[in-house]
Amino acid sequence: MELLCIRQWISGLLPTVKKWLSAWCIKPVGGALVRQEPEYILLALMGSPLKKIMLCSSEKEIFSVEEQVMVQHSVIINNMIEDGSYNHEESKIPLDCVDSKTLKKVIDYCTHHTHHHNDNQEDLEAWDAQFLNVDSNGLYDLLMAANYLEIRNLLDLIYGTIKNMIKGKKIDEIRRIFNIKDHGFTPEEEEQNRKEYPHFY
Amino acid sequence: MVMVMVGEGVGFQDLPEGCIANVVSLTIPRDACSLALVSSTFRSAAESDSVWDRFLPSDYNDIVSQSTSFSCRSKKQLYLSLCENPILVDDGKKSFQLDKAYGKKCYMLSPRMLSIV
Numbered sequence: 482m483e484l485l486c487i488r489q490w491i492s493g494l495l496p497t498v499k500k501w502l503s504a505w506c507i508k509p510v511g512g513a514l515v516r517q518e519p520e521y522i523l524l525a526l527m528g529s530p531l532k533k534i535m536l537c538s539s540e541k542e543i544f545s546v547e548e549q550v551m552v553q554h555s556v557i558i559n560n561m562i563e564d565g566s567y568n569h570e571e572s573k574i575p576l577d578c579v580d581s582k583t584l585k586k587v588i589d590y591c592t593h594h595t596h597h598h599n600d601n602q603e604d605l606e607a608w609d610a611q612f613l614n615v616d617s618n619g620l621y622d623l624l625m626a627a628n629y630l631e632i633r634n635l636l637d638l639i640y641g642t643i644k645n646m647i648k649g650k651k652i653d654e655i656r657r658i659f660n661i662k663d664h665g666f667t668p669e670e671e672e673q674n675r676k677e678y679p680h681f682y
Numbered sequence: 683m684v685m686v687m688v689g690e691g692v693g694f695q696d697l698p699e700g701c702i703a704n705v706v707s708l709t710i711p712r713d714a715c716s717l718a719l720v721s722s723t724f725r726s727a728a729e730s731d732s733v734w735d736r737f738l739p740s741d742y743n744d745i746v747s748q749s750t751s752f753s754c755r756s757k758k759q760l761y762l763s764l765c766e767n768p769i770l771v772d773d774g775k776k777s778f779q780l781d782k783a784y785g786k787k788c789y790m791l792s793p794r795m796l797s798i799v
Contacts, residue, residue, distance in 0.1 A: 617694065621697070640701075640705050640708055643705045644705050644708040644709055647705075647717070655717075655720050656720060659720075660694060664722065665722030665723065666722055674719050681719055682719075
């Protein structure tokens with residue numbers, strides 16, 4: 482909520498600042514002006530580096546990522562920053578159940594959606610489709626990571642994908658897709674189900 | 683269209699029940715009933731209140747409160763009951779029930795409601 486107010490305030494200032502910029506022919510700092518968000522523009526003008534945080538995968542690999550990116554997407558990380566349990570000078574956030582490959586993908590997703598949230602819907606969906614062009618193991622790992630970090634939009638994307646994978650499929654095929662070797666029903670239950678609902682199998 | 687390549691050794695059978703429930707709640711009631719046949723975990727997820735709460739109309743509490751004879755143990759039972767037993771609403775001027783496969787609301791109007799002034 483606070484970010485929204487700050488952003489609105491900065492947006493209000495921006496036209497004036499931009500006019501000064503063009504009058505004095507000041508060039509953008511480090512390409513940051515390529516991004517649309519007003520606070521990035523203002524930070525670039527002030528020469529402030531964007532705050533970074535460190536995430537540590539289960540393989541002990543450290544990933545440095547813009548704080549704003551992760552705070553916008555992950556409820557868990559947002560809470561850690563807000564309640565002060567993360568110290569920028571010393572800490573890294575250990576993510577023991579997320580491996581490096583998956584963490585890198587999660588960071589890519591969050592970064593892209595932060596920097597491209599003004600893109601049109603079609604482009605974002607195309608990017609998402611390419612992003613989820615993974616095998617089932619990868620999809621499972623992404624789901625577990627998004628669930629752990631509570632990244633709502635990534636979770637919704639993955640749930641929607643899984644739903645499409647099983648939509649209209651027969652039970653036996655769904656079991657193959659999910660590699661379910663032991664369905665957990667007794668032989669009697671399974672036989673009863675097959676007799677009662679043969680069209681689903 | 684998202685393409686996912688199916689492979690061996692996927693841990694989907696180990697998906698937490700909550701995650702499976704989230705997927706099921708994106709489908710329709712008819713599909714939820716069939717997904718309950720996949721495995722015992724799927725059945726537990728597909729029959730959970732969190733799934734059937736999504737299938738019930740958002741104002742189901744208001745509708746149900748107009749009928750005196752409602753006591754269901756679960757949201758799924760409530761859903762099926764609303765499909766199979768129409769209830770009178772709006773002071774008896776309309777009857778209400780749910781379409782079983784898709785959960786759409788169905789109203790029947792009494793002749794009094796159809797009078798043209």
